Amino acid sequence: MASAPPQITDKTDEQQAITEMVHQFVDEQILPNAEHLDAKDEFPEAIVEQMKELGLFGVTIPEEYGGMGLDLTTYSMIVEELSRGWISISGVINTHFIGSYLLQKFGTEEQKEKYLHRMATGEIRAAFSLSEPELGSDVQAIKSNAKRTADGDYELNGQKMWVTNGLRSGLVFVLVKTDPAASPPYKGMTCFITEKEPGAAENTGPYQGLNVPPSIKKMGYKGVESTELVYDGYRCPAEHILGGEEAGLGQGFVQMMDALEVGRVNVAARGVGIAQRALELGLRYAQERKSFGKPIAQHQAIQFKLADMATKVDAARLLTLRAARLKDAGERSDLEAGMAKLFASEAGKEVVEDSFRIHGGYGYSKEYEIERLYRDAPLLLIGEGTSEIQRMVIGKKLLQRHKL
């Protein structure tokens, strides 16, 4: 008998084992705690400690630096599981993952050696910072800048916005202008690896000049902090330019755009995870709740909703895995990553809303988990590029690939 053709959702034994482990961790440690941590907007310290023990901060970091050396596909499977529990948890590792990707792909040997070991264990965590108060989508409009000083260091000045893990991170990969007159502007942008004291609002000593104002109050995505960062005469040695001064100066935009491509797969996986959880909650509630003498799941209108929800979850997962697998195979995946991010984040919001509707009035109550998902899901439409920006990326890449 011929064996079944490979499916995009197939998992290797290793992927099966690790996703089962994370699934169980989510059921036992994250889901029972998410509600009260969300309500208090409290950082999930105990959960993060357990994630360190499980090695989750080093999933994609090579084994030679103490990580697991797994690929983007496996990472996206893990992110889906974590986000099924609480997207704030995936937020704690998302920016760390992007930082470690930047180091692995563009860092010098010294930079990798200096940071990746401690990043693999979660001893230091990373944030990344492009956005500013006056810009998010328009990255080339960045105003923060770095100027070379007489002693060869760089001095950073400017205000950053919306930095996930901005307070507790020990490293921030920050994109600034080193040549404000460059044309086009992206050629004058550089990524610096800025070190700071994790948890310190005001840095002193070698990190003086980098301050973290109080966290931004948000509608959802609680627990993980989003902050501004103020660089005010912050001194950074030239060897902290990602890739080194010679190779990295003026390369920051290209480096960050590359990292955002894998970041988009990561956000897509978060969309799949939150949609999967909303579907589970909808399926359960629809069979428990009765109206007009029967479970609401027996009404065709509810079944149709569930059918649409499940179809969107599967489609989002397939697009996400396709983008991740292409990237892992070393093929171009910019278009596919954009499609996955666009579809999965919109699907996440829609599936959550349908599940909310299935819950009727109780969906509006803090007693039910769907209320948290309803506040969390919209973030996915924004981070790593809004849906409008994804459509711009997809459209541009489509025309490049199908040029007449």
Ligand SMILES: Cc1cc2nc3c(=O)[nH]c(=O)nc-3n(C[C@H](O)[C@H](O)[C@H](O)COP(=O)(O)OP(=O)(O)OC[C@H]3O[C@@H](n4cnc5c(N)ncnc54)[C@H](O)[C@@H]3O)c2cc1C
């Ligand atoms: C909770 C949270 C966490 C975040 N974490 C980080 C982080 O860790 N690091 C970081 O650097 N940033 C982070 N961000 C910022 C995020 O990346 C930006 O919010 C996002 O890129 C959108 O930028 P903006 O908010 O400035 O919106 P704008 O760019 O001002 O856009 C406003 C609206 O206009 C639309 N728009 C803009 N330009 C166009 C165009 N050319 N064509 C059509 N429509 C357009 C947008 O789609 C959007 O609908 C975070 C944001 C949030 C909310």
